[in-house]
Amino acid sequence: MKVEHVLIEKVKRGDPKAFQELFSRFERDIYTLAYRLLGNREDAEDVTQEVAWILWSKIKSFRNESSLSTWLYRVTANTALQLLRKKRKIIYVEPSAHTAEDMHLMLEMAVMDLQENQRTLIVLRDIYNFPMKEIARMLDISEENVRVQLHRARKALRKRLEGGENGGMQRSSGTNTSLRKGRADEKSNE
Amino acid sequence: MELIPAYVKGELTRNQMNEVSEHLQNCNSCYEEAEKWEELFAELRSLVSYTHKPEKKVAQLTRGKTSSLTPWIVGGVGLGVGVLIAAGGALLWRKK
Numbered sequence: 080m081k082v083e084h085v086l087i088e089k090v091k092r093g094d095p096k097a098f099q100e101l102f103s104r105f106e107r108d109i110y111t112l113a114y115r116l117l118g119n120r121e122d123a124e125d126v127t128q129e130v131a132w133i134l135w136s137k138i139k140s141f142r143n144e145s146s147l148s149t150w151l152y153r154v155t156a157n158t159a160l161q162l163l164r165k166k167r168k169i170i171y172v173e174p175s176a177h178t179a180e181d182m183h184l185m186l187e188m189a190v191m192d193l194q195e196n197q198r199t200l201i202v203l204r205d206i207y208n209f210p211m212k213e214i215a216r217m218l219d220i221s222e223e224n225v226r227v228q229l230h231r232a233r234k235a236l237r238k239r240l241e242g243g244e245n246g247g248m249q250r251s252s253g254t255n256t257s258l259r260k261g262r263a264d265e266k267s268n269e
Numbered sequence: 270m271e272l273i274p275a276y277v278k279g280e281l282t283r284n285q286m287n288e289v290s291e292h293l294q295n296c297n298s299c300y301e302e303a304e305k306w307e308e309l310f311a312e313l314r315s316l317v318s319y320t321h322k323p324e325k326k327v328a329q330l331t332r333g334k335t336s337s338l339t340p341w342i343v344g345g346v347g348l349g350v351g352v353l354i355a356a357g358g359a360l361l362w363r364k365k
């Protein structure tokens with residue numbers, strides 16, 4: 080954390096090397112959130128790129144009161160959702176060459192297999208733990224609506240997971256890249 | 270009981286939380302249901318630390334000129350507008 084603050088200060092002074100180092104600490108996290116929201120790699124890479132630019136150009140306005148990862152997750156989610164809205168009609172989830180290897184992968188595949196609005200809610204609320212209020216704001220719907228739809232999404236996810244034991248997961252789409260367990264200290268998002 | 274997942278996530282009003290809590294103390298099947306949700310939420314939450322690797326390094330995502338003098342455009346495909354990066358920024362997206 081301390082090292083990160085040093086980096087942030089350096090980046091604020093316009094040090095490109097420090098930026099590269101700082102960004103590389105979060106690149107996978109940013110990409111992964113974008114991928115989970117968008118469902119395909121190319122768009123996730125575009126969002127990652129965009130977030131890199133936002134980090135570089137807006138870091139001066141970042142105050143240390145929240146953690147940088149929280150800030151970046153918020154920026155990433157907003158950027159990805161903006162893209163999702165624009166591309167709504169043509170979004171597709173890439174079919175995966177993988178079969179479920181372990182619980183995490185299987186769970187992620189089940190999430191990716193949900194219909195788009197349900198996937199969005201599960202990703203934002205149940206994986207990344209964004210506050211309900213913030214999700215409502217991000218999606219421009221009422222909090223009550225978030226509640227109702229989230230409930231449906233959770234039930235749909237449970238159903239998929241429970242159907243999974245008899246091969247219901249077969250046609251799952253999801254990751255083309257394997258999951259990597261991050262360092263424990265990267266975990267916190269609140 | 271429909272409120273169980275939201276209860277487990279602490280998303281209910283205080284009154285609802287109390288109601289569900291009381292019910293769970295007296296109803297075994299709902300209690301077991303709550304345990305299942307709790308487990309699922311813990312697993313979902315743990316996905317945060319399982320990340321994917323971008324296929325292309327961000328360094329290679331850039332298009333356009335890399336001249337250190339000309340500002341260049343980074344493709345914001347789908348985002349509508351390309352992002353203009355000042356000359357000084359050009360270095361940033363090169364590979365280490």
Ligand SMILES: [Zn+2]
Nearest residue numbers: 270296298299
């Ligand atoms: Zn009951």
